[in-house]
Amino acid sequence: MAREKRPDDPRRFLDPAVLSRVGRLDLRARQVVEGYLTGLHASPFFGHSVEFVQHREYTPGDDIRHLDWKVWSKSDRFYIKQYEAETNLRSTLLVDCSASMSYGDAKWNKREYACTAAACLAHLLIGQQDSVGMMAHDADMRQVVPAQSSARHLEVILGALESARPGNATNILGLLRRAAENIPQRGLVVLFSDLLVDRPALFQGLKMLRQRKHDVLVFHVLDAEEIDFNFRGTTRFEGMEAPDQLLCDPQALRDAYKEVVNEYLTEVRRGCTKIGADYLLCRTDDPLDTILNKYLTFRSDPRAARARSGSGQG
Template sequence: MTQDYRKFLLPEAISRISRLEIRARSIVEGFLSGLHRSPFFGQSVEFAQHREYAPGDDVRNIDWKVWSKTDKYYIKQYEEDTNLRTTLLVDVSESMQFGTGPLNKYEYGCTAAAALAYLLLKQQDSVGLVTFDDAIRSKVPALSKRTHLNSLLSALAAEKPAQKTDIYDVLKEVAETRSQKGTIILISDLFVNRESLFKGLRLLQYRGHDLMLLHILDDQELDFDYAGTTRFEGMEETGELVCDPRSLREGYLKAMHEFLHDVKRRCARNKFDYQTIRTSEYLDAALAHYLNHRIGMQQSIRQ
């Protein structure tokens, strides 16, 4: 029975969840309608071996190609694909509040997470969620029921970014509590200590998890094309600055380029899947990247 979680929520919380659900559904349905038959969809299990048909077996699993060659009935047996358990790690720290478009980074990241969850549950995959800032704020266990989307959305909608980020302890706790191997998708602006970030990610990798980083950034963080005197509020307790941004642009863009280059280099070296996503991009960008990742992952398993 579907849990009626809405009766415990304030009207504004219900509204946030409803908007998130509507956005997620429309993004996924639009994304799927634009795809032709893909090796991703319907591949929740991996083929293992054949065995002879026995009374009571599901005839849908008969391999008719083998029958045409041998005149005997054989059943295709499958084994569960352990990579179909996905945990979404969503950064809800103060810096994610920044945004100059229709959605700030937090709203964009939550919508991307909701769309991914909707897609995965549609495929009957298990999805879990962890939200964090300087500590883990909420945890939703991985389940594959369609009704599980309610729990995921309510956890996302309940957060209010306010704290700084302490990434290593969060990743360490996830590694210690996620014993079953699967895919970990980190959704964050990555404004964290990089040594701590990659130390934590390597720990997850050592535990057998497949890693994907969706690096969410606002256009102005990437382009810095402000004009005129501007007041800048520092991220996570770093103060304010009033200045002409044109005097800072060259140095800022150089620092941003070095930051992105270093993150990409470290991800490539550690074989972490990485993608920068602007908040101005269509919200199915995360789905497209996940789909490409999933196809590549399955191909590497079969080789």
């Protein structure tokens, strides 16, 4: 288990249990992504592949290697053979490193959960020859790792995840705007966050990514206590990102709290669905391997992908 490794070892984020469960799966982009490498994902560019697409007349500057000589011999005209190119996926992992992500058990808090999930996905993507970049943020961007697909790049990502310590509050809109601006090509953007942010700003940022044709995937990481609120006894709750404090009997507030949380989750889920982003709620007490396995299996289902694609486009 990752949690049994040294706390400062970045490879602790690669949970063998998770990797063993999801290693045989692919993370497929549910829409075309731009890339250069042959891979699982369809490219908007024509390239070298076996899948013929069309002919077009030769124009000066075209590579003459693509001339279809058989057509020239028959029609004495120059046509270029065009094939569908298969390219790699450019993925960007956005990991929330705000102060609120440190809530939970010191060894297994939301940040640890998010980093582990991000590392596993990075390992998976790199394993399928896709390029993976990473951004760790709080109010500002703390770590930025450009997307690459080399095997060594995984170590870079893990090191960046480790070094991205929880800090200030989250500026979600600024983060997403910057991510949208810094990712030149359309690709997969995966956000790991507890989303304890301003919802309109969140939705605006996600919409911005979607408008740039990114496939957006949101991992909503929450601690089980943040959902169930199983506290007893008089407790003073102190805000982790804000100076708010509240002394109360948590059991008296439990029902109302859960009601508010449910409303919040519903709002977030509906907002993501409306924008076309995949939304996955992850409780820190949920086994990550199960979550990822379930999600990736679901994502690889073509019918579900079509359905989601349709709804997402809309």
